[in-house]
Amino acid sequence: MQAKKKKQMSDAQVEEAARLFAILSEPSRLILLRSLMERSMTVSELIEATGMKQGNVSKHLGVLLEARFVAREKEGNFARYAIADSNLFALCELMCGRIEQEAHKRLQELTSRPG
């Protein structure tokens, strides 16, 4: 009796999922997350690591923080950010896998098709 229920998403879940996907749809934010996936970093370190402007880094971190993808911890004058949602790793791995699969598929189509 442990059949997996494949229930449809509710409209509210759709809205929320769209909101979360939108947050992950910005290269700048993915780049920040990519750095944080290595280790937690202060804003200054992220500026250094990414080459982005301070205001931009801070703004994007605010978005990620509000969605709880990252967490913030004050250290004196500094603010240290860290990944706060382990689902991010799975999401990124899935997406990367799909990108590679797709690249492979397209290559196959080109080489195996008669035209």
Place this chain on the structure above:
Amino acid sequence: MQAKKKKQMSDAQVEEAARLFAILSEPSRLILLRSLMERSMTVSELIEATGMKQGNVSKHLGVLLEARFVAREKEGNFARYAIADSNLFALCELMCGRIEQEAHKRLQELTSRPG
């Protein structure tokens, strides 16, 4: 000795992942995908199922098709669309799981905190 290599995404992968996340960041498109996850459907059926306008449905399907999230098959005058990327199921399940986890966390914080 089977350590999982956690390699960083390349800049190109980040760009592509952002593009794909963006495609999934539109509620209208998620709603179309939700319908198609039940069964394949023609454009007319999708209009009926979602209440969206024809032009809008067609446009969003075009975006999903270009990204290969769905596939199209002509049937006489009709065009039948179907999910073409099984990663979508995993992605949606992950996202829905995260939404529920987060809701649960927030609830716990409210009830267990002294303030």
Place this chain on the structure above:
DNA sequence: CTTGCATATTACTATTTAGTAGTATAGTTA
């Protein structure tokens, strides 16, 4: 208190895009 630094916020511009109405294309039937 004043100075200096790290971070956050604000105001602005420019770009993107969702939704829509109208039009075009293509298959089907007579």
Place this chain on the structure above:
DNA sequence: TAACTATACTACTAAATAGTAATATGCAAG
């Protein structure tokens, strides 16, 4: 051929937002 239908495309408007510079906030040292 013409008429009908399903779908795709085009042009447009309105809304959202990324990046930036400038300013504000808050902590820390002297």
